[in-house]
Amino acid sequence: MRGLTMLSTAFLLPAIAGCTPAPAEQARIDQRQATERADLDKALRGLIPQKPTQCIGQYQTRQVTAYGPTIVYTISPRLKYVSETQGGCETIGQRGRNDILVTRTTTGQLCAGDIAQTVDRVSGFFTGSCSFGPFVPYRPAK
Template identity: 45%
Template sequence: MQAMSRIAIVAAAVAAAATLSGCAATPRETAAREARQARSAAELDQRLAGFTAGKPTTCLPNRNARRSDYFGDTIIYEVSGNLLYRTDTSGGCSLRNDDILVTRSTIGQLCRGDIAHTVDRASRFPTGSCALGEFTPYRKTRS
């Protein structure tokens, strides 16, 4: 009886180790993730070039944002050609996969801490969620 218990414990430990090792990123996956992050950071810098950051605010009225762009875990809301708002999410939204960002608001504003969900464009299956951060305004720099 004790031998069966020991075998069961060893089998469970082997299964747990196999599961954990399956979750570890390979060097190739790590390099690909770092390359995506660097590319997103460069694209974000390019998008914000010529703009100056202002004082962050906790909410952004929904009616103000006419479009949004995603750069890794950062969302840029365009209000006009002269005004953008940046929010850094908590991660977890699969924004890089051409998913649809879904936000819901009962007060007509997006606010820090609101939960956004992502949905697969084709299947409409949920793919992730993340919390929105503060909204930092960026105004076009006058030359």
């Protein structure tokens, strides 16, 4: 049994180590996340968060943008809804990508827990998916 444990450990440790990004890759990840946070801060500048809501009307949205796992639905310059996802839909905000967010609803509303998919606009292939969190409205300070 002891030999089996040592053998298992010998194979498991390199596999775990392989999941850790190299320093250069980690630096790129950190830089991308910092850029996404700065872009999100800029998009929400002058707006303050309000009480979260579980659903928003899908058809009043003018623009949808991803900042990493955060999706911003722009209704107007004075109203934006922010939903944190578990990730998977970041490609709608990446430079050099042409992905769109596809949602399916029978109610005309997007709700926390709904699943969205990203689709390459040219090929039509699905490229990712994510689940919405609550929608936090951001409005100008009064």
